[in-house]
Amino acid sequence: DIVMTQSPDSLAVSLGERATINCKSSQSVLYSSNNKNYLGWYQQKPGQPPKLLISWASTRESGVPDRFSGSGSGTDFTLTISSLQAEDVAVYYCQQCYITPFTFGPGTKVDIK
Amino acid sequence: QVQLQESGPGLVKPSETLSLTCTVSGASMRDYDWSWVRQPPGRGLEWLGYILYTGDTNYNPSLKGRATISVDASKSQFSLKLSSVTAADTAMYYCASVPIFSGFLQNWGQGTLVTVPS
Numbered sequence: 001d002i003v004m005t006q007s008p009d010s011l012a013v014s015l016g017e018r019a020t021i022n023c024k025s026s027q028s029v030l031y032s033s034n035n036k037n038y039l040g041w042y043q044q045k046p047g048q049p050p051k052l053l054i055s056w057a058s059t060r061e062s063g064v065p066d067r068f069s070g071s072g073s074g075t076d077f078t079l080t081i082s083s084l085q086a087e088d089v090a091v092y093y094c095q096q097c098y099i100t101p102f103t104f105g106p107g108t109k110v111d112i113k
Numbered sequence: 114q115v116q117l118q119e120s121g122p123g124l125v126k127p128s129e130t131l132s133l134t135c136t137v138s139g140a141s142m143r144d145y146d147w148s149w150v151r152q153p154p155g156r157g158l159e160w161l162g163y164i165l166y167t168g169d170t171n172y173n174p175s176l177k178g179r180a181t182i183s184v185d186a187s188k189s190q191f192s193l194k195l196s197s198v199t200a201a202d203t204a205m206y207y208c209a210s211v212p213i214f215s216g217f218l219q220n221w222g223q224g225t226l227v228t229v230p231s
Contacts, residue, residue: 040217093157095218100171100173101171104160
């Protein structure tokens, strides 16, 4: 299985400041034939199901605010919240769908400082 | 917008079979792949498996052959059966739609909590 790791486990950021979450996969999730990274980012607020924010490592889903951005390729990826808002308090997960079983990172909890 | 809703018993006895149904609206069953994910209380997400638009299935080996996912297109539903459950199967179970040829869990149900007493 591809093992996904995330850092940090949690972070607290002041409102309006930048939050950065890192995700690393144990093997590359870049599919050479189409040059796409099979890496997604999800946001889960308390009591709610996860929500897909970003697919293909950097493509925002419809309706996702542009303060959320994804970057990276191969094995190293980053989710950035450029200006943290109160409604962004949540746990964020990365997920690889390069090969089954699809696997998630352990999650990063984001809070307000 | 695809909408999904899980249903099924909230309590399953040890050694019995957990059976959940996901009812889909806003899409044809042929338009997506369909997946199940679970989350034990206070813990992370585990992908259980999915059924492709072709009818092929793929399961997480961690389930050791206990899972079956099927589709009933006439009812716009897909289901999960998990046999020989133990307390370790206690979790919130989510169904989700997966755009074909991706693997991303694009739309999710609200989830249903299944408890297996120890």
